Structure formats: structure tokens, C-alpha cells
Amino acid sequence: MKKLLIAAVIGTLSSTLMLAATDAAAQGTSTTAKKPAPKHRIIKRKANPAKEAKVDPIPEGSEHWTCAEGAQFDLKGDMARDQIVTVHWANKNYSLPRQVTTTGADRFHDAATGLDLVVIPTKAMLFSDKDSSRLADECKTVAMQQGAMAPTQAQALNPANRAPAAASGAAGQ
Numbered sequence: 001m002k003k004l005l006i007a008a009v010i011g012t013l014s015s016t017l018m019l020a021a022t023d024a025a026a027q028g029t030s031t032t033a034k035k036p037a038p039k040h041r042i043i044k045r046k047a048n049p050a051k052e053a054k055v056d057p058i059p060e061g062s063e064h065w066t067c068a069e070g071a072q073f074d075l076k077g078d079m080a081r082d083q084i085v086t087v088h089w090a091n092k093n094y095s096l097p098r099q100v101t102t103t104g105a106d107r108f109h110d111a112a113t114g115l116d117l118v119v120i121p122t123k124a125m126l127f128s129d130k131d132s133s134r135l136a137d138e139c140k141t142v143a144m145q146q147g148a149m150a151p152t153q154a155q156a157l158n159p160a161n162r163a164p165a166a167a168s169g170a171a172g173q
Contacts, residue, residue, distance in 0.1 A: 056093040059086050063141055065124060071136035073126060079106050079119060080153050087117055089126065089135070106152045121149040 062076035077085030085108050087094045094115045096108035106119040114129035124139040144150055 055091040056088065058088045059093060062086070062088060065139040065141055066145070067124075067126075067136040067139035069137075071126075071139070073136065073139070075117075079108075079151050084108075085117070087115065087126075089115065106150075119150050119152050121152060124150065 058074050059076035062074040074088040083098045096110045099107040099109045101107050108117040116127040118125045126136040
């Protein structure tokens with residue numbers, strides 16, 4: 001009789017487990033207990049100002065140059081006499097030392113950054129040595145747009161462009 005009672009209990013338990021497995025399969029869950037998923041915290045980080053793009057201020061007292069295709073830059077310094085000028089291009093300031101040329105053009109070039117400014121009497125051009133591209137062309141100041149020549153060193157050295165008093169004083173000597 002004990003054997004019959006044990007067989008009945010085992011049969012009942014197995015049918016109960018089978019029903020539970022069938023219900024779990026229908027619901028898409030497994031019969032084994034899973035640990036609950038850990039709660040993930042979303043951490044919002046504040047912007048790091050040091051990692052944001054650095055924007056240099058436009059140098060005070062600089063002259064604005066407008067170029068073709070909407071390009072523009074600001075230049076601080078006297079091209080006729082300064083050995084280093086500051087060009088504000090693409091939100092950065094570049095110190096460009098003067099380079100000697102044989103053509104009479106004023107050239108300011110920084111090998112470290114690859115920025116190259118070439119100024120002839122009628123316009124200025126900005127180049128990049130890094131990818132051999134012309135960044136800006138037909139750049140002119142407001143005075144140049146009204147017909148004046150660029151304030152280059154070649155223009156300053158030209159006797160025809162000197163002040164009349166200086167020219168007459170030199171002629172009398």
C-alpha cells in the first residue's frame with residue numbers, strides 16, 4: 001500500500017510540474033528562477049569646459065578682411081613694418097612670422113601650424129600647408145574694396161607711395 005501511495009504522490013507532482021512548465025512556456029518565461037536585473041543608474045555628466053572647442057578672442061585693434069565664398073579673417077599688425085602678425089582664423093589666433101620673398105608679395109608663414117598668408121597689392125590669400133589647400137581667396141579690407149591698395153611692405157617702400165614731404169625732403173639732399 002505504501003508503494004501505491006508513493007506512486008500516486010509522484011504522479012501528482014509530475015503532472016503539476018508539467019502543467020507549470022507548459023504555462024511558463026506559454027508565457028515565455030523559464031521554470032528556473034532568475035535573479036532580478038540590477039537597476040541601472042543613468043549618470044548625467046556636466047560638460048567639461050576644458051574639453052570644449054577652444055575659441056580665441058579676436059585680437060583688439062585688428063583689421064577685418066572679407067574673402068570670396070563667405071570666408072573672413074582678422075589681422076592684427078602692420079604688414080609694412082611688423083615681423084610677426086596675428087591672424088584670427090577659424091576661432092583661433094595664429095602668430096605668423098614674416099618670410100622673405102623675391103616677388104615683392106608680403107608672406108607670413110608659420111611652419112608649425114601650416115598657415116600661410118600671402119598679400120599682394122590687390123588682395124590677400126590664406127593657404128594651409130597641411131593639405132596644400134587655399135583656405136581663403138580674394139580677401140580685402142573695407143578700404144581695398146573701395147579701391148585702395150593693400151598696406152604691404154612693398155607698397156610702403158615704393159617712392160611713389162611715400163608722403164610728399166618725405167619725397168621732397170629726400171630730393172633736396
